[in-house]
Amino acid sequence: MKRVVRHTAAEMLAIATAIASTLTCSGPGKYVWVDAYDPPPQAEKPSLITPGDVIQVRVLGQDQISTRARVRGDGRISLPLLNDVKVAGLTPIALSTELRKQLKDFIKDPVVTVSLEETGPPSIYVIGEVTKPGVYPLDRMGGVLAALVNAGGLTQDACTDCIFVLRQGPSPARIRFTYEALVRPAGKAPTFQLQPGDVVVVE
Incomplete structure (x- = not known):
């Protein structure tokens, strides 16, 4: 079944x-x-993030923002400061670049890495x-x-x-x-x- x-x-x-x-x-x-x-x-094809995947977002020196999350069915995850962020359809590198841009409003020169830990x-x-x-x-x-x-x-x-x-x-x-x-x-x-x-x- x-x-x-x-x-x-x-x-x-x-x-x-x-x-x-x-x-x-x-x-x-x-x-x-x-x-x-x-x-x-x-x-x-590059590894694209899809619903059901588990990703790890790390922000250097900002443990309270770093997050491990499963991508929801709407293709988003919730992150401190940024709330819901669309991640599905992006590569981990592209997502880290996008998050770096968004976090500049809150953190000076943020260093962000994203890794794909589990694939749905x-x-x-x-x-x-x-x-x-x-x-x-x-x-x-x-x-x-x-x-x-x-x-x-x-x-x-x-x-x-x-x-x-x-x-x-x-x-x-x-x-x-x-x-x-x-x-x-x-x-x-x-x-x-x-x-x-x-x-x-x-x-």
């Missing part, structure tokens, strides 16, 4: 908003059908017109149809021609599927592989 990681409605809204903001460069409403989608070559299980998001929207463990071999089944299937109001995968990264994409294409053994839809952080949206 698969384990689902539940998040609050506010966290899910924050995640969806963040993804939508990331993909605005593609323009509202734009997409590519899955059969026309050619994924970019897989280059070696890879996950995907299934939202929209599904019975049980939420965050689910990634089944690399199961594909989009398995993600929909894990989320309880489509609701009665779902548009069966309006299933999308929102993919972040250097080449963000909005990839469109039909339910009919997912259940038939032809084309790219049934064998499309999801990646960590993908968002499956049913409109």
Whole structure:
């Protein structure tokens, strides 16, 4: 039995908003059908911080600010002086640079290091017109149809021609599927592989 990681409605809204903001460069409403989608070559990716990871933030000479925290479902952690800070999607080096900038308002010439101590299980998001929207463990071999089944299937109001995968990264994409294409053994839809952080949206 698969384990689902539940998040609050506010966290899910924050995640969806963040993804939508990331993909605005593609323009509202734009997409590519899955059969026309050619994924970019897989280059070696830097370690990005994701929800569920545990990170250690150290500020030299400031033990009261240094923090070890697990990244929440909304991609944030809480830090003294700075409150909630968005960390998901950044490398540890990029996050240390960002925290250094923010802490300059409170500390003279802060020295900040960030280390990734634990990585959470890879996950995907299934939202929209599904019975049980939420965050689910990634089944690399199961594909989009398995993600929909894990989320309880489509609701009665779902548009069966309006299933999308929102993919972040250097080449963000909005990839469109039909339910009919997912259940038939032809084309790219049934064998499309999801990646960590993908968002499956049913409109």
